[in-house]
Amino acid sequence: MVVAQQDEQVDYGRRTVNWLLGSSLGVLFISILYPIVKYLIPPKLAEPTTFSVTLPWKLAELKANSGRIFRFRSRPGILVKTSAGELRAFSAVCTHLECTVQYREARQDIWCACHNGVYDLNGKNISGPPPRPLEPLKLNVRGDQIIVMKG
Numbered sequence: 001m002v003v004a005q006q007d008e009q010v011d012y013g014r015r016t017v018n019w020l021l022g023s024s025l026g027v028l029f030i031s032i033l034y035p036i037v038k039y040l041i042p043p044k045l046a047e048p049t050t051f052s053v054t055l056p057w058k059l060a061e062l063k064a065n066s067g068r069i070f071r072f073r074s075r076p077g078i079l080v081k082t083s084a085g086e087l088r089a090f091s092a093v094c095t096h097l098e099c100t101v102q103y104r105e106a107r108q109d110i111w112c113a114c115h116n117g118v119y120d121l122n123g124k125n126i127s128g129p130p131p132r133p134l135e136p137l138k139l140n141v142r143g144d145q146i147i148v149m150k151g
């Protein structure tokens, strides 16, 4: 009878040690794995619904029938001054496979060199593979400053 009680105490102690070892290995495993997973899967950041950027060029510097690329958030934008002197701004990200578009003075259109996609000066896709128009951006001219906005 005494032997059975000792066996139970030994089993109880062994189980406790096993549980402690097992749980501390689990904690160690999680403490190593968690930072790796957090690094590999970055948190989703909500993009602000409004954003504006003041362009580095003065209105008077822009010649008619020209286009310039600028940085808008982390992506490119394109500012076009038509031959009539109107300003227009769009996202410069092609809606096909996201190449950066450019203004073609000779043809007075917006062109994507990657797969020969063409947009008109309203940003509408008129030939080639782009499936949608360019995303328009709002413009605000204050004196000689040009401010481009989204939202």
Ligand code: FES
Pocket: 094, 095, 096, 097, 098, 099, 112, 113, 114, 115, 116, 117, 128, 129, 130
């Ligand atoms: S990425 Fe612009 S046409 Fe294909």
